[in-house]
Amino acid sequence: MRGVRVRWRLYALVAAGSFRRYATYRVATAAGVFTNTVFGFILAYAYTALWDQRPGLGGYDLAQALAYVWLGQALLAAASLMGGGFEDELMERIRTGAVVTDLYRPADLQLWWLAADLGRGAYLLLGRGVAPMAAGILAFDVALPPEWWMWAAFLASVLLGLVVSFALRFMVGLSAFWLMDGTGVAQMSWLAAMFFSGMLLPLTLFPGLLGEVARAMPWSSLLQVPVDVYLGKRTGWDLVAAYAFQAGWAVALLTLGRLVQGAATRRVVVQGG
C-alpha cells in the first residue's frame, strides 16, 4: 500500500540530517556540557547533604541518588526536560507561515518532526549526555547498573522517553496554529516537564496522592522510569510493565497529536505569503 507503508528510509535520513545539524554547533555543545556538569556538581552536593540526613530517602541509597542526579543532567538536553527543542522552531514556522513548505511535502508532518527530534535527541545524548555522566562517575561514588544488560534496557527506556517527550511537545508546537504566540504554552510545558519528570526531585519522594499522580503522568517516562531501569529497580515483568507504561503514553499522545494535527491543518490559515 503506497502512502500507508511507513517510509523508514526517508525518516531515517531526516533523523540523520537533524543529528548532523545539531552536530554543527560544537561551541553550543561544549557550553551545554559545561553547564550540565556544573549543575551536576551542585545538585550532587545538595543530594549528598540531604541523603546524609535522611539515608534511604525515596528508596534510594546515596550512590543511587547520585546516579539520579547525573542521569538527570545527561538526559536534560536530549529529552528536553527543561524545554527547548524542535517545538520552538515549529511554532516559529507556523507563525511566519513557513510551515507551508512542511505541509506540501509528500511526507507526514508528525513523523517528519518525530524523526528530526529523535535525531536531535540522539546527538544530544551523545554530545551532551556522555561527558557529564562520565564526570559524575569519576568525581562521585555513582551507582552503576547491577547487570551489564541493564545499560541496554536503560537505553531502550530512554528511547521510549524521547518519543513521549516528542509527542507532548508536538502538541505544544501545534498550539501555535490557534494561539499564534505559543510562548505561554511552551513555558507551562517545560515547567510541567521539569517537575513531573522527576528532574527537580525523584518522584518517589513525593508523598501520598501527589506521588501517585506524578508517577502516573506521562512525564515520568522521561526520567524517573529510565533511572529506575538503570538502577535495576525494574526487572522481569516489572521491566515489561515499565516499557508498557512508556509505550502506552507514547501511543496515546502520538494519536492525540495526530488528531490535533488533523484539526490544525483543516483550519489552517497559513500566515502571510
Added chain:
Amino acid sequence: MSTADDGDAAWGAADFIELDGVEKVFDVRRKTGFLRREKRQVRAVDGISFRVPRGEMVGYIGPNGAGKSTTIKMLTGILTPSGGRLRVAGIDPSKERTRLAQRIGVVFGQRTTLWWDLPLKDSYRLMRRMYRIPDDRYAANMARCTELLDLGELLDVPVRQLSLGQRMRGDIAAALLHDPEVLYLDEPTIGLDVVSKSKVREFLRDLNAERGTTVLLTTHDLTDIEQLCKRVMVIDHGRLVYDGALAGLHEVGESERTLVVDLERELPPIRTPLARNVKVEGPRQWLAFPASVSAAPLVAELASAYPLLDLSVREPDIEAVIAKMYAGGADAGTGARIG
C-alpha cells in the same frame, strides 16, 4: 517527461490545470471589544475560472493580498477550496495531496525547503528519498541543474551561508529533481540582483522549452512576465480581471505610447488631435498617443509642420498599465477577455 504515468489519460492536453468557479473564504474573527468578537468573512478567492494547457508558461499577477498565494496553495492541495472545482493533472489536489506532490514542483521565493544548517547537497539527497527518484534520473537531473544553475561550487556549502540568489537557485533545483510536470513559482526573483534574475529567467525559459514543463509564475516583477510568459492572468480582490496575451493588457488598460520629439529650437507646445502633449522641456516635447494606434500619421503630421531634429517612440510601461488596472479595481476589467 519520463515520469511514470498513472494511467489517467482521460484528461486532455488542453486541461492540465482546471479551475471552475473556485472560491476560498476565510473566517476572520476580530476583537471589537472586551470579550466581544465580530466574525467576518473574507473572500480571498472569489470565483476564479481558468485553464492552463500542458507546456504553457503563464504569469499570474496582482497586487498584494489579491489572492495569488491562496490560489497557489489550493493548487498544491494545502488549502481546500470553499467552492468550485479544481483539478491538476486530473487530480483533486486537496483530496490527494501526496499523490499530486509527486507531479508538481513548488518554489516559494520567500521561503526555503532546504536544510538551513546543512550543505546544499544533503537537501537534494533528502529530495531523492522523499520523491523516490530513481538513481539514474536523479544523477541526470542533478548534473543538469548543477550545470545550468551554476551550483557546482555550492553543493558543499551550508545553506545558511548562501546568498539569496544562490539559495533561490538551490531551491529551484530542489523543486525540479523529481521531474515535475508543473512548476509553481511564487515570486522566484524577489530580492535578487539583476544578474541572478536573468540567470533564473534563462533557466526557466529553457526548462519550459526543452522539457515542456508547465509553469505558473507569480511575481511582482513584470520583467519576469515580459521575458517569460505569452499569457498573463491578472487577479484583483480574488477575481480574475484579465486573462490573455501580455500585449492585450495595453488595450484593456488604455495605455499610451510616447513620442519624444526633438525640435530645432524651443517652440510653444505642439497641439494636434492625434496626441496629447505631456511635457515640454526646452526644444524637447513629449506627446502621448494610444498604444493601439500607429505612430505614422502623427509623425507625418509633425514632419510637415515642425522643424524636427529627431524622433523616438517609447513603449508603454506595463507597470503603469497594471497599476492603472489595480487602481480601477474590478471595473477596469470589464473589457477583458475572461477565461
